Amino acid sequence: MIDDLFSIEKYAYRTSPIHRLDARVKLLLTLAVIIAAVAVPYSPKVIDLAVVFFLFFAALWAVSQLPVQVYAQRLVLILPFGIFLIIFQIFVKNRYYDIFHPIVSLPFGIEIYAESVEFASILFAKFIVCISFIILLSSTTRMQDLVEASGRLGLPKEFTLPLGMMIRYLFVFAEMFLKIRSALETRCFDPLDRRLPYRYRLLQIGYTIGMIFVRSYEQGERTYTSMLCRGYGNDSGMHLRRRPLHLREAAFLACSILFIVTVTIVIYLAP
């Protein structure tokens, strides 16, 4: 995951109409889609809703001028745990259906049910919409802008300040992590190399983790001291300049939210 940190931020620094949108607009839009997709109860209607939302996402992605490969690569990294849970669904009954019809019988009494496949499809539809909009948000918005947007939207300073600092130091520790990994590689150490004794590998990883912990603590101490020197105190917070939304940004947000809410209600109420 940490390897992708730099590439995600690199794409977020590009420019396009979506990149230039205020981070608040993108954040609210993402939250609105995710809440709408999750809030609709598990039913086949979710698939229709997901198709509409995915087309909306595809349009926004096209406007962002980011390559489709970027989306595909990030999707592959996110999928595993969710896909495991989704694929597993087809073999088990769940409480959202009363009757289950087996469509495939496998050895050891394992059966695939039509209703379970439908439920797995519903979960997949919701899941893919949610992560697609998260990928869009983080690929078109700088991390610091995201934190500032959260602050402008009312996230307490007790959170924006540590979150902002954490994001800043993520890159410091990502660099450190890559250097440590290179240092281990130059010494021909691979934690997954089964030719090395398992205990030895575990010991080295443990020491490395302890060392990263100590270094991050020491970095924290240095940062805290240097902040104190610059007048940091109990009442300090992240400075956020007033930045009202442009009229077209506000209009885009209003139209998008209206579209999301309308589509959700119409599809949910449809017979």
Added chain:
Amino acid sequence: MHIPDAFIPFPQAIVYWVIALIFIALALRWARRSMGEERVPLVAVLAAGIFAIQALNIPIPWGTSGHMVGAALAAIVLGSPYAGVFVLTLVLLVQGFIFGDGGITVMGANIINMGVVGGFVGFYGYQAVSRLIGNMYVAAFVAGWASLFISAVLCAVELAIAGTFPLDLGLLFMGGYHAIIGVIEGGITAIALYLITSARPDILERPQGVTG
């Protein structure tokens, strides 16, 4: 163990968020009172370090790799279960919003599983075993193992309540898997604690692991 969006129905997700917010508020109060509000940046930088720690591949005996959670380690070293809650909340926010690892609506559940359970089981498990046998490294091992195992069991229970994964299979697969890789989390926690006590014993809030 990061539950993605859609696997917990919205009303249940809100309940988990409310519970998580209570613990987050308590963690913020801990940070202000115990560490001094101005020292909050120290925990923020530490959270970035924990994020890097989670990126390190840890070998699993049957050939795959896993990742450390680190809530128990943070709670033990900083001497409070709320350290685990605070650090893991920051880490999960970044993982959810930037990397898509773990959902947004279900983030409350993820914070409870990894931050709250990881921090509380890690810290109090460490204290209890320390008192019982007097060896801080064995205590750290047990605490690290228990924090991961109980987090996984809770995750399986939440998915079962949501109706998206059967309880028996959830306990078998997630509980069983994490019972095994929990041994590695425990081992790494103990080794890392050994290194920290050797290199910077002053960092530990409670070097003997026992409170008065």
